[in-house]
Amino acid sequence: MAEADGILSEILKVFLVKYGKQWDGREALKIAGKTPFESAAVIVEDYELPCATEEFVSEITPMFSNQWCKIKALPGADRLIKHLRHHEVPMALASNSPKENIEAKISYHEGWKETFSVVIGGDEVRIGKPSPEIFLEAANRLKIEPPNLLVIEDSVPGVTAGKAAGMEVVAVPSLPKQTHLYTSADEVINSLLDLGPEKWGLPPFQDWIERTLPVEPWHIGGPIIKGFGRGSKLLGVPTANLSTEGYSDLLSEHPSGVYFGWAGLSARGVYKMVTSIGWNPYFDNKEKTIEPWLLHKFDENFYGEELRLVIVGYIRAEANFPSLESLIAKIHEDGDVAERALGLPLYAKHRDDPYLKMY
Structure with missing residues (x-):
């Protein structure tokens, strides 16, 4: 129910320097779900540390005690x-x-x-x-x-x-x-x-509204960059891609999936927006990306312009699709869901979020 992987990585990055080693996360899959002693044994062996597992455990355990509050x-x-x-x-x-x-x-x-x-x-x-x-x-x-x-x-x-x-x-x-x-x-x-x-057999959630789930609003922004070149050409959906530089930690906190909210675009104004966050299984991205689609027809591209997003709701999990046609159909369905939902007072009020105002 709680995510401790980030804390573990931060501690190991610091601790392994003592032995002239660098934590690169390659053992993350091996130690997931194991006992602390089993995890320590994996790290000692894989990094060829000159200490016994018991010694490693006794040294690293105190480093966790004041980190629990950060999980x-x-x-x-x-x-x-x-x-x-x-x-x-x-x-x-x-x-x-x-x-x-x-x-x-x-x-x-x-x-x-x-x-x-x-x-x-x-x-x-x-x-x-x-x-x-x-x-x-x-x-x-x-x-x-x-x-x-x-x-x-x-x-x-x-x-x-x-x-x-x-x-x-x-x-x-x-x-x-x-x-x-x-x-x-x-x-x-x-x-x-x-x-x-x-x-x-458990009671269903009652907090979904018009096929959307409200989330605690969060913000992300930066200059629009060139993406993979498939939005407009292949999908017919021109996305305003954001660089993930400086935002990788923020994106890792949020599950991959389809979200929606409001987009502030340089001096142009504020627009409804739906965005994919994740690895896009159909295209098998190698990095977690964010690919917003502004629900407005623009006559020109906007590379280099500043884009700010306030994300207010969740639509569905990231999914793979059997064909390009089914992917395109789902993207447009997501757009329709976001378009309607953003007209509801619950979501519409965030259009005035100060973060979006750049004009």
């Missing part, structure tokens, strides 16, 4: 937890991390500690994930039969453990473009924003 909730986690708490759905939190660390992490998220009636750490079971033991112990403490429980997991070992425990499992991959590793899950979703609780 952000996964997008949609607060929404899901509040929703289930409102409907009095019992919840357990089971992690390979030590229980003390789990409780420290969740203490920084309002209402989480009170919401989870059961919290189990990897130090409370004999074997951590991918063993099913931790989930079976959670079922025992909840007094619910395993087949009646839904596991939401972001790691491959966690998915394996949930299925071995006889539970239904929804996977939310912690690393991008790795969904092929999660095929044993009952469902793989891009983010918690895409979870449909009703599929699993």
Whole structure:
């Protein structure tokens, strides 16, 4: 429910310098979902560090203690937890991390500690994930039969453990473009924003409005650059591409998908906008990009002009398409959804956001 990968990377970048090594993130997939000791063993071996795993753990552990407050909730986690708490759905939190660390992490998220009636750490079971033991112990403490429980997991070992425990499992991959590793899950979703609780016998969300989900507004801007050259020519949809330089951290905080909002364009004005954020599976982008489509017909291009966006709502997850025609049809459908939604007072009020005013 919380994203600790960024904190881990920052700490390892600093720590490995001591050994003349540079953290490059290549072990991120190997250590996802493992116990702290197992993760440490991987790093010690792969980086050929001149220390024992126990020594590595004892040195690096204190560096985490004052970083827990910086761990952000996964997008949609607060929404899901509040929703289930409102409907009095019992919840357990089971992690390979030590229980003390789990409780420290969740203490920084309002209402989480009170919401989870059961919290189990990897130090409370004999074997951590991918063993099913931790989930079976959670079922025992909840007094619910395993087949009646839904596991939401972001790691491959966690998915394996949930299925071995006889539970239904929804996977939310912690690393991008790795969904092929999660095929044993009952469902793989891009983010918690895409979870449909009703599929699993849980109360449905009631916060979708006209096929859109309101999000806490966020801002991004910069000069318009030349993109891949496929918007106007191939798709018939002229996008105003933004450079991701300086915004990679911001984009990583938000799930890939289709969003909408308002666009302020240099001295021209403010326009309705729908944007794709992500890797665009049909074209298999190598980097996460943002490709806004201003819902207005312009007679000339606007390369180099300053563009500012305020993103206020979410439409759907990023998806692949069987044909170029089906992709184009979906893009125009997204545009129609955004066009209508931005006429609603809930979204229309953000047209006056001071961030958009450049004229």
